[in-house]
Amino acid sequence: MLHARLREIRKSKGLTLQDVADRVKPDGTTAQTIGRLETGVRTLTIDWIDKIAGALDVEPADLFAFPHAGDILIDGAVTASGSVLDQEEGLLPLRPTMKNPVAVRFLENMGQYHSGDVVVCEQLTQETLHRAAGCDCLVKDETGRRHFGKLFPTREADTIMLAPITASGSIRASLKVDMVAPAIALMRSLSH
Incomplete structure (x- = not known):
């Protein structure tokens, strides 16, 4: 339609x-x-x-x-440690209102997130990075690895601290990032 x-x-x-x-x-x-x-x-x-x-x-x-136009790619899976595995997980048939959406699926329960949940995140620009402070975020560090956790700014302008969502994760301090995308929407199956 x-x-x-x-x-x-x-x-x-x-x-x-x-x-x-x-x-x-x-x-x-x-x-x-x-x-x-x-x-x-x-x-x-x-x-x-x-x-x-x-x-x-x-x-x-x-x-x-058009149907399927603008679908959001779920392009990673979050592990209990907060690391994001590079694997395509499917598409969300949504028409996003954000400019640079990216989504990840949770493999295990982690805090407020349940196994199977999909979180849609919005990639920020350098000028809007301040909006991510204190938010659950998907980040890509300078080596290309992706992580999910709660973002906190540091005194150094080009680094952040990423706190884990669960106790099994580790704090990543002085992390230099290439991409920051705070969580905007949570998609959860009604069957859970």
Whole structure:
């Protein structure tokens, strides 16, 4: 099933309804018309698809979500020690609202996480790393190894401390990281 992504794309570009309306070629349109196209009150014809795609500076196909498009890869498995094994674990059929999602599956119970849980994390940029302080995070160190634990900043600007989720894990102090992704969502099977 298709659904229009007009609002999602417009908001991700920081545009108002009026901004998009003004960009429609050749003569523009009204903010009300754009709103009606976004909500489905007005039919999104081929002509409108082309106009809106041009106004948003995207390909026409980008205006729609197709089944399995945007799935999040579960690309690792967290062990009891907090290490992340490099193994593909499947796909989450979600349309993420975050820019760089990554997910891991837990192999064993670890604190609040149960065996089989999938945690979706959002990769941060250097400018937004401060948001990860005190959060459960997936991190990749400078050697390429991945770990999951509670992140704490250190006095050194380019290092962190990663506390284990369980007693069987180990504290990783003065860890230099290439990637930090705090946990954003927990997916748990209802059968557990």
